[in-house]
Amino acid sequence: MKKFDYYQPETLRDAFALMEKFNGRARYVAGGTDLIVRIKKKDVQPDALISLRNIEELKGIRHTRGGVSLGSMTRIRDMERDTTIARDYPALKQAAAVLANPQIRNVATVGGNFCNAAPCADCAPPLLIMETTLALEGPGGKRDIPAEEFFKGPGETCLQPFEILKAINVPNPKSKTPNPKSITMTFLKTGRVAQDLAIASAAALVVTEGKICRKCRLAAGSVAPVPMRLKRAEKLVEGQEITPELLEHVAKAVEDEISPITDIRSTEAYRRIVTGVMIRRAIEA
Amino acid sequence: MKEIIHFTLNGQQVSAEIESHKMLIQMLRDIFQLTGTKYGCGMGECGACTVLIDGLSVNSCMYPAFEVRGKSVTTIEGLLGEGNQFHPIQESFVRHGGVQCGFCTPGMIMSAKAMLDENPSPTDAEIRRGISGNLCRCTGYVQIIDSIRESVADYKDRV
Ligand SMILES: Cc1cc2nc3c(=O)[nH]c(=O)nc-3n(C[C@H](O)[C@H](O)[C@H](O)COP(=O)(O)OP(=O)(O)OC[C@H]3O[C@@H](n4cnc5c(N)ncnc54)[C@H](O)[C@@H]3O)c2cc1C
Numbered sequence A: 001m002k003k004f005d006y007y008q009p010e011t012l013r014d015a016f017a018l019m020e021k022f023n024g025r026a027r028y029v030a031g032g033t034d035l036i037v038r039i040k041k042k043d044v045q046p047d048a049l050i051s052l053r054n055i056e057e058l059k060g061i062r063h064t065r066g067g068v069s070l071g072s073m074t075r076i077r078d079m080e081r082d083t084t085i086a087r088d089y090p091a092l093k094q095a096a097a098v099l100a101n102p103q104i105r106n107v108a109t110v111g112g113n114f115c116n117a118a119p120c121a122d123c124a125p126p127l128l129i130m131e132t133t134l135a136l137e138g139p140g141g142k143r144d145i146p147a148e149e150f151f152k153g154p155g156e157t158c159l160q161p162f163e164i165l166k167a168i169n170v171p172n173p174k175s176k177t178p179n180p181k182s183i184t185m186t187f188l189k190t191g192r193v194a195q196d197l198a199i200a201s202a203a204a205l206v207v208t209e210g211k212i213c214r215k216c217r218l219a220a221g222s223v224a225p226v227p228m229r230l231k232r233a234e235k236l237v238e239g240q241e242i243t244p245e246l247l248e249h250v251a252k253a254v255e256d257e258i259s260p261i262t263d264i265r266s267t268e269a270y271r272r273i274v275t276g277v278m279i280r281r282a283i284e285a
Numbered sequence B: 001m002k003e004i005i006h007f008t009l010n011g012q013q014v015s016a017e018i019e020s021h022k023m024l025i026q027m028l029r030d031i032f033q034l035t036g037t038k039y040g041c042g043m044g045e046c047g048a049c050t051v052l053i054d055g056l057s058v059n060s061c062m063y064p065a066f067e068v069r070g071k072s073v074t075t076i077e078g079l080l081g082e083g084n085q086f087h088p089i090q091e092s093f094v095r096h097g098g099v100q101c102g103f104c105t106p107g108m109i110m111s112a113k114a115m116l117d118e119n120p121s122p123t124d125a126e127i128r129r130g131i132s133g134n135l136c137r138c139t140g141y142v143q144i145i146d147s148i149r150e151s152v153a154d155y156k157d158r159v
């Protein structure tokens, strides 16, 4: 493994200054569960790592009446154990609980899961169905962007050089629905064994009024270059009564909407079918 | 880049001079000679390198040494009690055949400890989940799960 320097700044400003000093030859590191593996495999060879672990501003889960703000350094384990997340954002809890294994969940962060921009990032589908926005800050200033615009390709994000993901802001889906019982949120994942990366994953948020679906948000992972919303399938569900026939139709539409590949984990054909099935089950849940 | 870092290791204040690109496992094995912690895959897959940092299980093969500054690290050596007495989990592994070649054992036991500290009466499903980050090539896991389950009664009395 190539040698690298290691810095532990306590403020964003110091982190930016270090980044500027190394001018592209340094990397931010959060839990390191993606980045350190990539350094060991020599995929990336930075001269320095700039750790985000000591920056207070990036830590903590803050609940307000309107939603939750997840500091980017929130560990997967903390999301898994937060009782308010379990109650109001159950799909996010379900995703946190099946991400890798205890040792990884104890250090991996939600910000790292996003910034790594893997198509299989388990936190992405549940956050994509909830109108999540991301707070970014760089040496040039701050901006907020919708989570959907963040992913640009496998491993590619819209982050500018030196920019840091500060927080992930999620409006509480229940606070916007008159009857909180009429809303369901589910995350499902198919892998070979417990700690594996997803062969495919799916998340659904469904608001019903009587028998009719008023709102439907669907997302899937490991089935396209980036974690994606399934907007065409959503349209088929909204305004309709959810019947077995409709769900059959939706599963087929999902198969067409995604663009999976064959790799070491699975095949294109299996991914299409299993994603359709998981979306159907997630809507039914 | 080299720095002296101070931290707590198995209950004692220690310090070491270490290079910035080294991982915690290298510091434990090479500087402190604590070779109970094993190096398997080096990539977070096998859990042979599991130690506790502030009570939580972590893969020491991918945890930068610099990050343990001010923290408390517990390795398998730190589980021994007065007069080198085994910890109840260790004893249970011996009694129930949880050890074959032994390479996975320190990591398994550290994962089991982290789990039992948080949840002292796990179901078998919770035990499996608790050791899902640890691979064993020998036992087929059944004896390991038995060992952890059987350590529970003892554990509650003694810890
Ligand atoms: C054995 C194993 C199993 C795994 N299983 C899963 C799984 O089941 N599901 C899953 O989704 N992932 C899995 N992963 C991948 C990884 O653990 C997660 O993606 C994790 O959430 C990454 O977070 P981190 O804090 O460790 O990121 P890091 O490795 O620290 O960072 C990842 C990338 O993001 C950048 N970055 C991190 N934080 C920020 C920030 N705030 N602002 C700007 N850039 C930032 C870093 O520079 C780096 O390029 C697994 C990894 C391993 C080793």
Ligand code: FES
Binding pocket: B038, B039, B040, B041, B042, B043, B044, B045, B046, B047, B048, B049, B050, B059, B060, B061, B062
């Ligand atoms: S050696 Fe650390 S997980 Fe395998």
Ligand code: FES
Binding pocket: B098, B099, B100, B101, B102, B103, B104, B105, B135, B136, B137, B138, B139
């Ligand atoms: S006893 Fe040999 S690897 Fe588990």
